[in-house]
Every structure is written in C-alpha cells, then in structure tokens.
Amino acid sequence: MKVLYSLLIGLIFTAYLEAQPMDSLSNKPLRWKSMIAPASLITTGLLVIDEDEFISRTHILEERNENAIFFNRHIDDYLQYTPAAAVFGLNALGVKGKNTIVEETILLVKSELLMSAIVYTLKQTTNIQRPDSSTYNSFPSGHTAQAFVAATFLHKEYGHKSVWYSIGAYGAATTVGCMRVLGNRHWLSDVFVGAGVGILSTELVYATHTYKWSKRKIKLTGLPTYNQGAYGIYLSLAL
Numbered sequence: 001m002k003v004l005y006s007l008l009i010g011l012i013f014t015a016y017l018e019a020q021p022m023d024s025l026s027n028k029p030l031r032w033k034s035m036i037a038p039a040s041l042i043t044t045g046l047l048v049i050d051e052d053e054f055i056s057r058t059h060i061l062e063e064r065n066e067n068a069i070f071f072n073r074h075i076d077d078y079l080q081y082t083p084a085a086a087v088f089g090l091n092a093l094g095v096k097g098k099n100t101i102v103e104e105t106i107l108l109v110k111s112e113l114l115m116s117a118i119v120y121t122l123k124q125t126t127n128i129q130r131p132d133s134s135t136y137n138s139f140p141s142g143h144t145a146q147a148f149v150a151a152t153f154l155h156k157e158y159g160h161k162s163v164w165y166s167i168g169a170y171g172a173a174t175t176v177g178c179m180r181v182l183g184n185r186h187w188l189s190d191v192f193v194g195a196g197v198g199i200l201s202t203e204l205v206y207a208t209h210t211y212k213w214s215k216r217k218i219k220l221t222g223l224p225t226y227n228q229g230a231y232g233i234y235l236s237l238a239l
Contacts, residue, residue, distance in 0.1 A: 034207070038200035045140070045192030060188045061131050064181060076179040080143050083169040084108060084150035087157050097157030107202075107209055108153055115149045115201035119194070132184045141186045141194035147173035148198025156206055173198070 064071075087108075091101050099107065123137040130138040151169035158165040177191040186194075 034203045035200070038196040038203065041192050041196030041199070045189045045194075045196065048187075048189040048192060049139075060181070061184075064184065071182045071184075073179060073183065076143055076147075076176045076183070079172055079179075080147040080176050081150060082172050083147070083154040086169070087154050090158065095158075095161075098160065099157065104153075104157060107156075107205055108149075110209065111149050111153060111202040111205045112146075114205060115145050115198055118197050118201065119145050122193075122197075128187075128190075130185060131187055138186055139190050139193065140197055141177070141180050141190040143180050144173070144177045144186070144191045144194030145198040145201075147176035148195045149202050150198075152199050152202035156202065 087097060087104060088101070091097065091104070097104060119140060119142050122140055123142070126139045127136045128139040129136050148170075151173035154169040155166040173195070177195060180186040180191055181188055
C-alpha cells in the first residue's frame with residue numbers, strides 16, 4: 001500500500017497547505033494562488049483516469065485488493081463532517097473564528113450547495129462505475145468533496161489562529177479520501193477530483209461573499225391559518 005499512501009497523503013495533504021497564505025474575508029478578487037491546489041488535484045485526478053505507465057488506477061485497485069481486501073469501515077461517513085462541526089464547536093466554546101456564527105453558517109451553506117451541484121452534475125454526466133461494481137456514479141467522490149469543503153471551511157475560519165487547525169482539518173479530509181479507496185468505493189481519480197472540487201467550492205464562495213447577513217435584522221412572523229378543515233401556520237420571513 002506504499003504507493004497509495006504516498007500519493008494520497010503526500011499530494012492531497014501537502015498540496016493545499018503549500019498553496020496559499022491566509023487572507024481575510026473581503027470583497028477582494030479571487031487570488032490565483034488559491035487555485036493552485038484545486039487545479040493540481042483536479043488535473044491529477046483527470047490524468048489518473050487514463051491507464052498511464054507512471055500510475056494506473058487499476059494498479060492501485062489491485063494493490064488494494066492484495067493488501068486491504070477485508071477493509072470495511074464506515075468512519076468516513078462521519079469524519080467527512082468533522083471539520084465543519086469543529087467550527088461550530090469552537091464557537092460554542094468561545095473561540096471565535098474570522099466571521100460571526102451567522103456569516104459562517106451562510107458561507108458553509110453556499111459552499112455545500114456549490115459543491116453538491118458540481119458533484120451531482122459530474123456523477124450524472126460521467127456515469128463511471130465504482131470499483132466494487134455497485135453503481136455508476138463513482139466520479140467524483142462525494143465523501144471526499146464534502147470532507148475538503150469542511151476542511152477548507154475550518155482552515156479559512158481558524159487557520160490564521162494556528163496552523164494546527166489546518167493540519168487537523170486536512171488530515172481528517174485526507175483520511176476520508178484514503179478510506180474511500182481502501183473501502184473499494186472509489187477510484188483514485190475520484191478522490192483527487194473530489195478533493196479539488198471541495199477546496200474550489202469553498203474558495204470561490206469566500207472570494208465572492210461580500211454581503212454581511214449578520215448586520216441585517218431578520219424578522220420572522222407566524223400566523224395561524226385555517227383552510228378546508230386543516231389548521232396550519234403561515235410564516236413570513238423579512239430580510
């Protein structure tokens with residue numbers, strides 16, 4: 001499994017930490033340096049799809065089957081959300097991030113929506129079979145994309161406080177990617193592109209998010225309703 005671990009941990013984990021310095025949320029244009037990591041990951045994933053002599057996804061699958069044929073863990077189902085949960089946990093403990101809790105929530109929701117749209121579109125259009133032959137929605141890895149959205153979210157909010165927040169976040173995300181391959185649920189190419197999509201989605205949202213929702217007064221009004229024998233509540237949200 002040496003090849004698998006060196007590629008996943010070495011490239012996915014190291015690429016982003018070296019890609020950009022921390023910057024604050026503002027309406028500055030997107031910095032090209034923030035695109036180095038996702039572009040590198042996505043490009044690598046696309047190259048790995050082909051059965052190249054340098055690295056073959058089939059070779060990785062064969063190596064996995066030789067060394068981890070009985071690997072069956074579901075920790076990745078939960079670990080993918082851990083970095084995002086950590087942001088709100090830190091807020092609850094009084095450790096404030098770069099933005100308010102309202103702003104953080106909006107940023108995360110927007111990142112999740114963008115990532116989900118990209119992943120769903122690619123899964124439907126590529127129609128690639130999973131290595132375990134279960135379904136035809138392997139590319140890219142949704143778990144890995146989710147994990148790297150969450151990791152980048154934690155990195156953007158707390159990376160300026162300590163590099164260990166970023167290391168922990170991307171370490172967890174990389175673990176998810178490794179487990180998706182070890183669990184025979186994804187090809188190596190799926191994981192690389194999923195990681196790139198996750199980082200890219202969050203970076204784009206942070207670069208384009210300029211509207212401060214936390215400064216607006218939100219009013220929620222509820223009124224009882226009755227219609228043809230059924231009672232209900234009418235909700236009005238004023239932004």
